Amino acid sequence: MNQRTLFLRHLAQTSPEPLLLEIERAEGVYLYGSKGERWLDLISGIAVSSVGHRHPAVLKRIHEQTERYFHTMVYGELVLSPQVELASRLVQHLPASLDAVYLCNSGTEATEGAMKLAKRVTGRPNFIAFQNAYHGSSQGALSLMGSDYFKSGYGPLLPGIRTLRYNHTLDLQHINHQTAAVFVEPVQSEAGYRPPCHAWMQALAARCKEVGALLVMDEVQTGFGRTGRWFGFEHYGIVPDIITLAKGLGGGLPIGAFVSSRDNMMHFTHNPVLGHITTFGGNPLSAAAACGVLDVLETMNLDHLETLAAPFYHIQHPLLRGISGKGMMIAWTFDSFDIVKQIIQHCLTHGLLTDWFLFNANSLRICPPLTITPSEIQEALNLLTQAMDAVMQFNG
Ligand SMILES: Cc1ncc(COP(=O)(O)O)c(C=O)c1O
Structure with a gap:
């Protein structure tokens, strides 16, 4: 049996039509297939490979750590230098009030931890989230999801959660003295890279302060330079x-x-003690890799990102209906999912990997590594333009 057959038989599937690309290796902005194919990666494993695949600085930190230790003890008990370095360097890029880091394994777990922390800090039961928000897939995080379709079949989920419209000031009145926290993305990712207006975000922060609700910013996709700021x-x-x-x-x-x-x-340390625990959170190898990411980002000029990304925002094509985003998270909108699917398929067969969005199937995801060069951007634009031309021709 070949790899593909074994994959379909033994790995749990989450969609009826997986992409089924067989990946041999990855380097920089490229993925390489088992039959000699090469794809320019325009999605970075969904905003993961921001410094590109196998960045030398990340590899160096991983190699160094492999010579020392991997897992030694559950999180929080031992002083492990990759965790200490990561946390203390991370907070240097944050406001002074954000100075304590709880390391976990994923974005979903970060959401779960933040929900628990907000309950402990405020003593309140309720949460607010927004339509088309995605904060993760476990039951607490899923309860915050802004889509009834994706929540269906998994009830009952957490009570006390209200979903408001993103970027609608009137709705903010529903944040009240029973609200433990409001979860919000600085740019809504799975809605199709939609930034809110500046005034709305300020009004949201002010309303939270007024009623004593915590403001939880989900930076899972937007963090680490993706929008042109840390x-x-x-x-x-x-x-x-x-x-x-x-x-x-x-x-x-x-x-x-x-x-x-x-x-x-500090609320996690008492009543009950061990208020939030994890075995693998902040795994030393992952923490060392994250220090490598900081090594790269600290030498990168993020002010240039807007200029670098500009060609993705300025393209024109008869099929294109709109462009949205911030920095290197960009969405191109078309008339239908069918057109988006055809463009993606054409791109895949001609050496470029892109995708649509969970809550916006009419838009195409452009989220390359931040290390992409102007000539690689030109290569991507040429392939995308060829795909749009071909789809336009095919559909008459
Ligand atoms: C904005 C946002 N929050 C949270 C998550 C959940 O992260 P993870 O898949 O690492 O659990 C995601 C994942 O796509 C995300 O995009």
Whole structure:
């Protein structure tokens, strides 16, 4: 039996039509297939490979750590230098009030930890989230999801969660003194890279402050330079109470985190003790890789990202209906999912990997490694234009 057959037989499937590309290796912005194919990676494993695949600085840190130790003890008990270095360097890029890092394994776990922390800090039961929000797939995080379709079949989920419209100021009145926290993305990712207006984000932060609800900023996709700043919230002149991180943090290895004030985080130490625990969270190998990501990002000029990404925003084509996004997270919108699917298929057979969005199937995802060069961007634009031309011709 070949790899594909074994894959379909023994790996749990989550969709009826997986892409089924057989990946042999990956380097920089390219994925290489088992039959000599090469794909320019325009999605970075969904905002993960922000410094490109197998960045030398990340590899160096991983290799060094393989000579020392992997897992030694559950999180929080031993002083492990990759975790200490990661947390202390990470907070240097955050406002002073975000100075305590809880390392976990994924974005979903970061959401779960942030939900628990908000309950402990405020003593309140309820949460607010937004339509088309995605914060993860476990039952707490799924309860925050802004889509009834994707929640269907998994009830009962957590009570006390209200879903508001993103970017609608009137709805903010529903945040009240029973609200433990509001979960929000600085740019809504799975809605199709939709940034809200500046004034709305400021009004949201002000409303949270007014009623004593915590503001939790989900930076799982937007963090680590993706929007042209270290973190997406920086665009709005606000400071959240908690941020959640994952994806780009690990340079391809699994790691997540939620960050808040030390005072807030101390709630996990008492009544009950061990208020949030994990075996593998902040795994030393993943933490070392994340230090490698910081090594890269700290030498990168993020101010240039907007200029670098500009060609993706300025393209024109008769099929294109709209372009949205921030920095290197860009969505191109078309008339239908059928057109998007045809473009993706054409791209795949001609050497480029792209995708649609969970809650916006009419849009095409453009989220390459931040290390992509202008000539690689030109290559991507040529392939995308050829695909759009071919689809337009095919559909008459
Ligand atoms: C904005 C956002 N939050 C949370 C998550 C969940 O992260 P993970 O898949 O690492 O659990 C995702 C994953 O796509 C995400 O895009």
